[in-house]
Amino acid sequence: MKRYLVGGAVRDKLLGIQAKDKDYMFVGATPEQLIALGYEQVGKDFPVFLHPTTKQEHALARTETKIGEGYTGFVCHASPEVTLEQDLIRRDLTINAIAEDEQGHLHDPYQGIDDIHAKLLRHVSPAFNEDPLRVLRVARFAARFAHLGFSVAPETLELMTQMSSNGELNHLSPERVWQELSRALMESSPQVFIQVLKQVGALKVILPEVDALYGVPQTKKWHPEVDTGIHIELCLKQGAKLALSLEERFALLCHDLGKAFTPAEVLPGHKGHEQAGIEPTKALSQRLRVPKACQQLALLACEHHLRIHKAQELKASTIVKLFDSCDVWRQPERFERIINVAMADSQGRTGLENTPYPSKAYLLEALTEVQQVQVKDILALGYKGAEIKQQLWLKRVAMVKGFIDKQVE
Template identity: 45%
Template sequence: MQAYLVGGAVRDELLGLEVKDRDWVVVGATPKEMLANGFKQVGADFPVFLHPRTREEYALARTERKQGRGYHGFTVYSAPDVTLEQDLRRRDLTINAIAKTEDGDLVDPFHGRDDIKARKLRHVSEAFSEDPLRILRTARFAARFRPQGFTVSEQTMALMQDMVDTGEVDHLVPERVWQEFQRALHEKAPEAFFDVLRDCGALSVLVPEITPSAVFPLAMKALHCVDKQTNATTEERLAALLSPLDESLALERAKALKAPNDCQNLARLVTAFTPQIRSIDPQQPDAETLLDLLDQADLWRRPERFLQLLSVLECALSDESQTINLLRTASNVATGVDPKALLAKGFKGKELGSAIRTERLKRICDAVAPTNH
């Protein structure tokens, strides 16, 4: 029974990056032997165990065989006769198929170190084509490692294009697609994820609305801009990606991706606001229009989401900064209206609501008057 450090831990160490998770593969052991050594089994689909002290994951060496289409069509074989090389062969990319012995020696049967030096993302074997999720994983690694100069190898790109052509991507379940999208949106260069998907043809299957040449650069520009902001959320990132679309298309795609409701709602707001922002003359702003926009955004109950909205609009509509600043000014003064003060003056019921709106409108009007901006 031998244990080897594998995958991302070995790769990141070779790249000089911080190692966050350490995963191990065990060759020559049975589940019974692992349990006898104090490991706790946690894997349902295949034998994975937690180390009794470190709590790091130890998986028994295994092979996988394609039985159907899509991500779930696999049978797993795990037994003491599965070799380390057989286990590494089933992995996606050569840079993820390097193992390290407990003594520190590297086992690299698929030349992952050469590809690290060449900055190439290359598939380990033709078995790559059996799992369409690997297209998304490869694109995500491109997004993570673009700052280090990594690109997808020509052979791997050609293989991914063939997978798209044969319809493998059509069989991906939306929940798994969203998991990869969400992670990719937070990688070092998220736009690289979509560049790779577009180059291999998968984007036209997964998010066809942003694929056209008139739309794609706008989506990438907005996403890149939001990505540069501090602590940009998933909601802001997805809304930026879908910002060039019409409201109905953006909401439909966010739903199809199984994005959470908060993501769907911000994408809807950004795309609904876009034509309205463009219709405002910043030299002659109408206070009523600005207040209507604040109402649409539900600023009064969702101030945090309103700030997200402004953040994305600033990136998606960089040529409308004057109008967006007016909207920000309007929100600042309108939220200063204190309903309790008006209540103390005797307003109540519908009269209170009317008085609050009148006061908000007056403050906005004063703040955005041409002499003040």
Template identity: 45%
Template sequence: MKIYLVGGAVRDQLLGRPILERDYVVVGATPEQMQQLGYQQVGKDFPVFLHPESKDEHALARTERKQGQGYTGFICDFAPSITLEEDLMRRDLTVNAIAQDEDGTLIDPYHGQQDLNARVLRHVSDAFGEDPLRVLRVARFAARYHHLGFTIAPQTQSLMQRMVDDGELATLTKERVWQEIEKSLKDGAIEVFSDVLASLNALSLVMPWQNTWTTDDSQRLKACTSKLDKQDDDYLLTSFALWQHRAQLNGYNLEQDFKIPKAYSEALRDLQAALPLLHSDDWQTHTIMQLFSALDAWRRPQRLILMCKAARTLSDKLAQRCDMLTQAHRLGAKVNAQEVIALGFKGPQIKTEMDKLKTQAISALFEG
């Protein structure tokens, strides 16, 4: 039995990037042997085991044979006789098909190091075309490593185009598509992800509501997201909202139809609802109050904060208005319901009177 470090850990180690997780392939072992050594099996479709101490994933070397359409129609073989080279051949890109043994020696049968040095994303074999999910993965890697100068090999681009033209992307589940989108959002260059899919005429297949994508869209998004703090807890939500705020949703329910989490779809809806008011030439106290009402900002101030984080990146004008919104909310929040009740107001009158007092407080921002 031999154990090799594989995939992303080897790739990122060679690129000098932080290693976030370590995956291993095990050659010459059976599931029973792994369990006897204390490994915990977690995979159902194929044997994947957790190391008894480190909990790193260890997968038995395997080969795959395509059966049917889509990315789940595979028959896998995990016989102990399967070699490391056979296992690496089934991987998507050459840069992900490099292994390292326990002594640190690299095993690179498909010239992944050469492609790393050349900054090229190239498929390992024609088996790439059997899994439509790999179209999204390559778009994601192209985005992740764009700042390092990586490009997609022309042959791989052509293969991806054939997969799109053959309708393979239609077999992907909405949940799996979203996982790739969210991973690309985390990487911080979602505009490149969109550029790649748009170049394949595949963006509308992944996100039907986003039926246009231009170079200007890409440049504007990059300019906006570059102003965000990637360490901020709201980075993913704000970058998603900025990415999609120009899209015409046309009745699409992102949560139900595309399995996009509520926090993301709400961030997008709030930004789209707020922008007409933020851009309004009639920027007055009543406009601010209308915006606060649309965002339910008195009860859920975090929605206002999140919207402003995104909106303020769009222009200096909107940044100034978001600063004003913050001040206005602070003034309005000082209005105390108990004091209004003490004045004798009851039921619906309480909210009406509080809105009057909040309006008076906020109007001070427009005086002088």
């Protein structure tokens, strides 16, 4: 019985990255042996055991046989006869198929170390195409390691393209797609995830609403990159640069979905694209069962990002309407996130990445001013019923107007 450190922990160690989790594997062991040593068995699909003290996961070496469609159509076989090489060959990428024994010796039967040096994401074996989720995983790893110079090997891109065209991606559950998408959006280069999926033909299957943006022109004066799909990539890149949250990055992905519906005769203009983007944002969110907080922020950013860009041109009443629509009275922190999305949108244009975005300070200062208006003060004046709401509106507008007048002075 031998124990090995496997997977991402070994890869990250070789890359000089602090590993978040450590996965271990036993070769030549039985469940009974591990239970006798105090390990606790968990998991139904294949034997996984928790260390008696550290609670770190330990799996038995296993093989997998494809028997059905999708990423769940596998039968796992774990036994003492399964070798280290047999277990590692079922893994997705060579850089994830390296093991380290308890003496610190590396076991690399599929040249993962060479691929780390070459900065290549390459599949271990043809069995890669048996699991459609790996198309998304490789794109996510490309997004994670792009800043280190990694790229996907040509032969792996070719295999991913075949998998994208054969219908296997349609068998992925919404939950697993969202899991990969949400993790990819939080990588250091989330735009690379979209680029790789586009390159292999998977984007039109997984995110057809985003895929539809490629080839849609925008006015060059405002968007030097012209192509709306490229603009989304630049926005995601800017979102990572600004260290935005998952909710904000998802909103960036969705904020211009309406541009795919602009009639050809009015291109490259996109008047009304904010409202046109509401339904496709809802459709994407519902299909992937996106968490409510992400959905809400995406819908609000979609509807209001253009208005936020023009904040300093807005009338006081329009700003208060914006505050009402975004429910700033109960969720002021969320309003700042909506502004962050608009800022990344504005800066997510070729050559404009470092352009100041005065709308953010302007609107947040206006909000600070208007928050001084309290309902209790209106009640103290004797107003009742519908009068309360009317007076609250009037005083808020007056407060914002006073703020605007001070900016002009």
